[in-house]
Amino acid sequence: MSDTPNKPLVHDQSKRDFMKKTTGLSVAAALMAMVPPGVRQGAWAAGSDAPEKPNLKIGFIPLTDCASVVMASVKGFDKKYGITITPSKEASWAAVRDKLVNGELDAAHVLYGLIYGVQLGIGGPKKDMAVLMAINNNGQGITLSNQLKDKGVTGGAGLARLVKAEPREYTFAQTFPTGTHAMWLYYWLATYGINPFKDVKNIVVPPPQMVANMRVGNMDGFCVGEPWNQRAIFDKIGFSAATSQDVGVNHPEKVVGTTDEFVQKYPNTARAMTMAILEASKYIDTMTNRTEVAKIISEKSYVNAPFDVIEDRMLGQYENGLGKKWQDPNYMKFYNGGAVNFPYLSDGMWFLTQHKRWGLLKEHPDYLGVAKKVNKIALYKEAATQVKVPLPKSEMRSSKLIDGVMWDGKNPKAYADSFKIKA
Secondary structure (H helix, E strand, O other), X not given: OOOOOOOOHHHHHHHHHHHHHHHHHHHHHHHHHHOOHHHHHHHOOOOOOOOOOOEEEEEXXXXXXXXXXXXXXXXXXXXXOOOEEEEEEOOOHHHHHHHHHHOOOOEEEEEHHHHHHXXXXXXXXXXXXXXXXXXXXXXXXXXXXXXXXXXXXXXXXXXXHHHHHOOOOOEEEEOOOOOHHHHHHHHHHHHOOOOOOOOOEEEEOOHHHHHHHHHOOOOOEEEXXXXXXXXXXXXXXXXXXXXXXXXXXXXEOEEEEEEHHHHHHOHHHHHHHHHHHHHHHHHHOOHHHHHHHHHHHOOOOOOOOOHHHHHHHHOOEEEOOOOOEEEOOOOOEOOHHHOOOOOOHHHXXXXXXXXXXXXXXXXXXOHHXXXXXXXXXXXXXXXXXXXXXXXXXXXXXXXXXXXXXXXXXXXXXXXXXXXXXOO
C-alpha cells in the first residue's frame, strides 16, 4: 500500500489514513511494551495466546481438596479463560500416575511427592513432570482405630508405649509410596520414636477405601486427606490422633500436576488452566462459599460422602472422636491471599529429602536442580499476575515441623542426613 510521487495530492488522503493507523499501532505497541508481560499476554488472549487445547480432562481422587478442580468446572472459571475442564474421578493415585504418564489425563489434582517420584523414576515409570501450582495447605490427618483407644492410646506417645510393650504386627496405611500422606505418617511416627519400616508395617490403600479397611480390622491406623478422617469418627470406628497441620503448619499438599511434555506443547493451555484453578481457589477460600462447595463436592460424582462429614472440617470445626472439639485456625486452605498456591522450590525439595531419608532414593539428588525443573514458576507468575494473585518475595520458604526441626531449603543434603530415625 504505497503511493507514487506523481499521484495527484487529492489521493494523499489514503496515505494519511495509513500513517494514522500505523502511528496508532506504533503507539499501541509502545504502550503495550510498558505493560508487565503477564498482563500483556492476557491482552492478546484471543490471538496467539489462545489455548492450544481447549478441552481438558483433569483427574482427581475423591478427597475434599479436589474442590478447586471441581469448582473451576462447576462455576465456569474454565470458560472465562477459553478452556473446558472435565473433572475425571479416578480410583487410586497409581491410576492417576499411569494416566498422567500415558496422556489419558491432561493434568490432575495430585500428591506433591507423586510428581517428584515420577520425575526421578522411584518405584515406577520415569518421566519429566511439571507442577503448575499448589492446590492446598493442611487438612489431612492421622486416624487410629478404636481398638488402640481401648488399649489407652490417644496419641503418638501412647502408641509408642504400646508398640514397645505389646509387640505384634501393627499395620498403618498411607495412600501412595512417594506421596504426601506417606511422608506425614512416617514423620509423625518417627517423631515419637517409631520407625515406620522396622517397628510397624505400612501398606498402600486408596483414600476412599481407608474407612472400610479399618472397619474390618485390616489396619491400626492410616494417614489420608479429608473427609476420610472425619468419616472414621462419624462411623465410630476410629479417632484423630493428629492432623497434618500438627505435623507442619501450612504444609504443601496437592498440586496441579501434568507432564513437562504437556507444558511444552500447550503452554497457553497450561497457563489458562492455572488461572481458572486460581480463580476457583479464591472462591473456595471465601468462607461464605464453603457450605455450597461442601454440598457440591459431596455428590456421588465427586467425593461421595455425607455433606456434614465434609463441611465441618472445611469450616475448621474439628472433633477428635475422644470428646475434644475445637476451631482449628489451620484448617484446609486453598488460597490464603495467594500464599497457598505458589510452587515454592523448597516445598518440592522437602519431599525429596524425605524420599532420601526413607531409602526411596539411594543417592542424594540435585535437590534444587530437580525442583527448578519440575516447578513451573515462570508460568505460574504469568498466570498469577493476570488473575491478580500476589506473588511472594522468595521462591523458598521455611517452616518448623512437629519435632522442632527447621526446614528452609538451604542445605537439603545435611537436612536429609540429620534424622536419627531413617531407613
